[in-house]
Structures are given as C-alpha cells and as structure tokens.
Amino acid sequence: MSQISRGLENVFIKTTALTYIDGDNGILRYGGFDIDDLVEHTSFEEVIHLMLYGDLPTKVQLQRLKTSLNEAYEIPQQVIDTIYSLPRESDAIGMMETAFSALSSIYGEMWNKNTNKETAIKLIAKASTVTANVLRAKEGKKPVIPESSDSFARSFLSASFARTPTNDEVKAMDAALILYADHEVPASTTAALVTSSTLSDMYSCVVAALAALKGPLHGGAAEEAFKQFLEIGEPERTEEWFKKKILEEKSRLMGFGHRVYKTYDPRAKIFKRYAQKLSERSNEARKYFEIALKVEELGIEKFAEKHIYPNTDFFSGVVFYSLGFPVYMFTSLFALSRTLGWTAHVIEYVEDQHRLIRPRALYIGPLKREVIPIELRG
Known part of the structure; x- marks a missing residue:
C-alpha cells in the first residue's frame, strides 16, 4: 500500500x-x-x-x-x-x-x-x-x-x-x-x-x-460557501449558526481549507477587497459580506491552528452576487x-511533454479462484 x-x-x-x-x-x-x-x-x-x-x-x-x-x-x-x-x-x-x-x-x-x-x-x-x-x-x-x-x-x-x-x-x-x-x-x-x-x-x-x-469539492465550493451565508440570513445569527452547524453537527465549513495552501489563500485576500467595495452598493449584498466577515473570524479562531484558512471560494460568491449573478452561476x-x-x-x-497518461491500480483481491459451473453453485 x-x-x-x-x-x-x-x-x-x-x-x-x-x-x-x-x-x-x-x-x-x-x-x-x-x-x-x-x-x-x-x-x-x-x-x-x-x-x-x-x-x-x-x-x-x-x-x-x-x-x-x-x-x-x-x-x-x-x-x-x-x-x-x-x-x-x-x-x-x-x-x-x-x-x-x-x-x-x-x-x-x-x-x-x-x-x-x-x-x-x-x-x-x-x-x-x-x-x-x-x-x-x-x-x-x-x-x-x-x-x-x-x-x-x-x-x-x-x-x-x-x-x-x-x-x-x-x-x-x-x-x-x-x-x-x-x-x-x-x-x-x-x-x-x-x-x-x-x-x-x-x-x-x-x-x-x-x-x-x-x-462541490472543486468548482462548486463558491456556491456552497455562499449558500451558508444565505442560510445564516442575518449577521447577528452567525455565532448561533456556527456553533450549531460547525461545532456541534461537525458540518464542513465551505470556503475554508485548501489541499495546497496552509495559510490564507492569496486569492481570497483580493476577492475580499472587491467584495467589500462592490457590496457597498446594495444593502442585501452588504449583509452577506458582513456575515462572511463574521464566519471568517469564527473560522480562523477555530481552525487556524490546523492551518485551515479561507480559500478563494469564500469571498468570491459575494463578488459574483454583487455583480448580479444568481448563485447557480458561480x-x-x-x-x-x-x-x-x-x-x-x-x-x-x-x-x-506528451505521453499517454495511464496509471496503474494496485490489486488487492483474491489471487486465483476456480470457476464453478452455475448449476453447481447452489
């Protein structure tokens, strides 16, 4: 193995x-x-x-x-x-x-x-x-x-x-x-x-x-992250939601963590700036940005010691929403x-670098079995 x-x-x-x-x-x-x-x-x-x-x-x-x-x-x-x-x-x-x-x-x-x-x-x-x-x-x-x-x-x-x-x-x-x-x-x-x-x-x-x-574990993460903000609904409900969904139910915090980054995703920092600027034009978008800020704070407090930080999908949904795109388009x-x-x-x-990509699988099944005729299998 x-x-x-x-x-x-x-x-x-x-x-x-x-x-x-x-x-x-x-x-x-x-x-x-x-x-x-x-x-x-x-x-x-x-x-x-x-x-x-x-x-x-x-x-x-x-x-x-x-x-x-x-x-x-x-x-x-x-x-x-x-x-x-x-x-x-x-x-x-x-x-x-x-x-x-x-x-x-x-x-x-x-x-x-x-x-x-x-x-x-x-x-x-x-x-x-x-x-x-x-x-x-x-x-x-x-x-x-x-x-x-x-x-x-x-x-x-x-x-x-x-x-x-x-x-x-x-x-x-x-x-x-x-x-x-x-x-x-x-x-x-x-x-x-x-x-x-x-x-x-x-x-x-x-x-x-x-x-x-x-x-949802790849491109769909932006949609899933923003759906969390929709579920929370109001900034003052963020701590209650985080405690119930993330701490008690152990649900995954979407928009947090990355296979490669062990620190804050540099793309997330830039998306955060644009989310802040664009969301100022709409009360609804601003609400979701404020929710995202509170979730970010709680998430970092909980997961930073495990090197889990916001990734590019965490704030990008706020940017896309502020531009007028529905969540299903993120x-x-x-x-x-x-x-x-x-x-x-x-x-x-x-x-x-062309070469046909053809990986192998390590076989772990039985080495050899005899075929029993169907009429003798009971």
Missing part, C-alpha cells in the same frame, strides 16, 4: 512554466508575476497572452489578441439552440458541458503547434458566449452574442445582463477572471490533461474539465475563467 497516493497528493505529473504556488507562504504567481500585481496592473487579456505566449504583451500584441477575441464570440446557431433546448432548471455547468460537446463536434480539429494557441483564444471567446447564454436561457431571456469592446469582462457582463456595466463592475469581473484563471493541476485541469494525453481535441478536454469542476463563472488555465496546460503538455 506504500505505492498508493490517495488523491494523487504531492504526485507531480508534469512540469510547468505557467503557475507557481508556495502553499506555506501563500504565494501565487503566473509566469513569475505575483497575482496581486497582475490583478492590480493588468487585464485578463494580458494574462491570456502571458499564459499562452510566455510573457505580458506589448501594446501591439495586446490589441491583436483583443481583436482575435472580439472576432471569435460567434457560435453556431445549433449550439445556441442546444443550450435553449435544455430545461431551465438544468445545472448550469451541465449545460456548459453539453454546449462544449456540441462545439467539439464542430471545432474538434487535431493538435497543431502552428494553431494551438489561436484555437485556445477562440475557445475562450466562445466560452464567454456559452456562459452568458446559459445564464440567459435559465432566466428565460433571449440569446445574445457578446459585442466587440475594449474588454473581455465588459463584453461578457454586457451580454449577460443586456446593460452597460459600470467601470467598477468591469474591474471586479476582470479581477475574478484573473484570480480563477489557473491554479496548477487541480482535479479539473488533471481531467483535461488526461484527455489531452489521448490527443483528443481541445474542446473535448474542456468537457472533461467541466465534468470534474462540477463537484461555478460557471469559475469555468469561464479557468478555460484559460485548462487550454494553457493542455497545450504545454501536448507540445512539450
């Missing part, structure tokens, strides 16, 4: 130049740049260039990438029809899986070093269209294709809500896209890598990643951002 690593913990399956994590000291970097600096001084489009091409873009390179995104929002009518054919109560990530399966049938070209990065850019743009229309289909609104603009975040928010977002909203959405863009090889990225190792197409890799992201917003990390990792793997 010493050969088994449960959950593949601390097993390295690839090398990467994309993302660096120091879990003990709470450091996250993309391509050598600290996450705080990227959120503060760059845009999601610049991070797309960084992850796909290895460095931040020049002005000319950035404009070229923005043009590529703006030209790729369109998706076939068959895919739109597929999204809208699903019941409105369908799971949002399940709807995205269905849409990307359809896209893989149409755009599932073979891997090509000369075009892989361009394929990724087109995929990311189409992910914006899919995500916006999943929301609109579930809300009973007409389909829409994002319009060209100076900002991926702006185009996405405009398409989602059919209104002009404020600059603060665009900046918050842009920050969220950067913060969720990549995180080395968690479950969804691993699923994408396994799929890419068979040389399946990039859209199918995203389908595999979405299936893994759907679980995981889809995670997915929209992570299409960058998924595609960057599979390109890195297929182009530089």
Whole structure:
C-alpha cells in the first residue's frame, strides 16, 4: 500500500512554466508575476497572452489578441439552440458541458503547434458566449452574442445582463477572471490533461474539465460557501449558526481549507477587497459580506491552528452576487475563467511533454479462484 497516493497528493505529473504556488507562504504567481500585481496592473487579456505566449504583451500584441477575441464570440446557431433546448432548471455547468460537446463536434480539429494557441483564444471567446447564454436561457431571456469592446469582462457582463456595466463592475469581473484563471493541476485541469494525453481535441478536454469542476469539492465550493451565508440570513445569527452547524453537527465549513495552501489563500485576500467595495452598493449584498466577515473570524479562531484558512471560494460568491449573478452561476463563472488555465496546460503538455497518461491500480483481491459451473453453485 506504500505505492498508493490517495488523491494523487504531492504526485507531480508534469512540469510547468505557467503557475507557481508556495502553499506555506501563500504565494501565487503566473509566469513569475505575483497575482496581486497582475490583478492590480493588468487585464485578463494580458494574462491570456502571458499564459499562452510566455510573457505580458506589448501594446501591439495586446490589441491583436483583443481583436482575435472580439472576432471569435460567434457560435453556431445549433449550439445556441442546444443550450435553449435544455430545461431551465438544468445545472448550469451541465449545460456548459453539453454546449462544449456540441462545439467539439464542430471545432474538434487535431493538435497543431502552428494553431494551438489561436484555437485556445477562440475557445475562450466562445466560452464567454456559452456562459452568458446559459445564464440567459435559465432566466428565460433571449440569446445574445457578446459585442466587440475594449474588454473581455465588459463584453461578457454586457451580454449577460443586456446593460452597460459600470467601470467598477468591469474591474471586479476582470479581477475574478484573473484570480480563477489557473491554479496548477487541480482535479479539473488533471481531467483535461488526461484527455489531452489521448490527443483528443481541445474542446473535448474542456468537457472533461467541466465534468470534474462540477463537484462541490472543486468548482462548486463558491456556491456552497455562499449558500451558508444565505442560510445564516442575518449577521447577528452567525455565532448561533456556527456553533450549531460547525461545532456541534461537525458540518464542513465551505470556503475554508485548501489541499495546497496552509495559510490564507492569496486569492481570497483580493476577492475580499472587491467584495467589500462592490457590496457597498446594495444593502442585501452588504449583509452577506458582513456575515462572511463574521464566519471568517469564527473560522480562523477555530481552525487556524490546523492551518485551515479561507480559500478563494469564500469571498468570491459575494463578488459574483454583487455583480448580479444568481448563485447557480458561480461555478460557471469559475469555468469561464479557468478555460484559460485548462487550454494553457493542455497545450504545454501536448507540445512539450506528451505521453499517454495511464496509471496503474494496485490489486488487492483474491489471487486465483476456480470457476464453478452455475448449476453447481447452489
């Protein structure tokens, strides 16, 4: 049994130049740049260039990438029809899986070093269209294709809500896209890598990643964390809830703890700042932010000695709620951002390190048994 690593913990399956994590000291970097600096001084489009091409873009390179995104929002009518054919109560990530399966049938070209990065850019743009229309289909609104603009975040928010977002909203959405863009090889990225190792197409890799992201222990954690705040209802009920649910019933505190970080998740700190700023515009959002602050305080008091702190999903739900998204869309917003990390990792793997991923299982059953004819088995 010493050969088994449960959950593949601390097993390295690839090398990467994309993302660096120091879990003990709470450091996250993309391509050598600290996450705080990227959120503060760059845009999601610049991070797309960084992850796909290895460095931040020049002005000319950035404009070229923005043009590529703006030209790729369109998706076939068959895919739109597929999204809208699903019941409105369908799971949002399940709807995205269905849409990307359809896209893989149409755009599932073979891997090509000369075009892989361009394929990724087109995929990311189409992910914006899919995500916006999943929301609109579930809300009973007409389909829409994002319009060209100076900002991926702006185009996405405009398409989602059919209104002009404020600059603060665009900046918050842009920050969220950067913060969720990549995180080395968690479950969804691993699923994408396994799929890419068979040389399946990039859209199918995203389908595999979405299936893994759907679980509440991965992408669904933001929704589950925010549902706790909804359950608490009012800030003054927080201590009572925490005592009953967490201390007495031993329920898991969602949005706390991380497989890699043994200190405060650096992404959570940034989401907390945006949650505080955005929630000031709405009494309801502010209430949930205040509840989150109280839960955070109680959680740290209880779990800090075990090195369990807030992770990126703890405050992100407050940001998404403040932007106007329903809770059922939080995981889809995670997915929209992570299409960058998924595609960057599979390109890195297929182009530089490709080998079919085929692990083994350690057999622990009977060594050998004789087959007794069915008429003699009693």
